[in-house]
Amino acid sequence: MSETIEDVDFPLVRYYQLPNGGLGQMEWTGGEVAPDLPEGATELTAAQYAAAYALWEQARADRLAADAAARAQAAQADYDALIAAGIPDATAQRLSGHTPPDPE
Known part of the structure; x- marks a missing residue:
């Protein structure tokens, strides 16, 4: 994803599902670059x-x-x-x- 501060309204919440079926969410409240999803995760709405x-x-x-x-x-x-x-x-x-x- 690699969004920068100019690209995003804070806080940004991203939802995802892991390959094993587990669910997760992360909240990005700022920083230089948005964190990536865990490896193999599928982003969800x-x-x-x-x-x-x-x-x-x-x-x-x-x-x-x-x-x-x-x-x-x-x-x-x-x-x-x-x-x-x-x-x-x-x-x-x-x-x-x-x-x-x-x-x-």
Whole structure:
């Protein structure tokens, strides 16, 4: 890019995507020459960056929810196994980290 101070309104924000899919942004607030993007990066518009970042956030939220569900399922399986082995309920809850729902 190599813009000079005369070519740019400050601050200049550049958005990019790395070859591995990672997203980045840099803000240039002045200097003789604008910094180059990282090697292999593709420059994005602000709208493209926002859309890609929203997809990343949703994928992260989905992954965290799936991880939490898997941990809860494992804790319940541990609890069930402890109860089946004759361990008292309070101890099974404490050991497994699972608290069964109150019967209604």
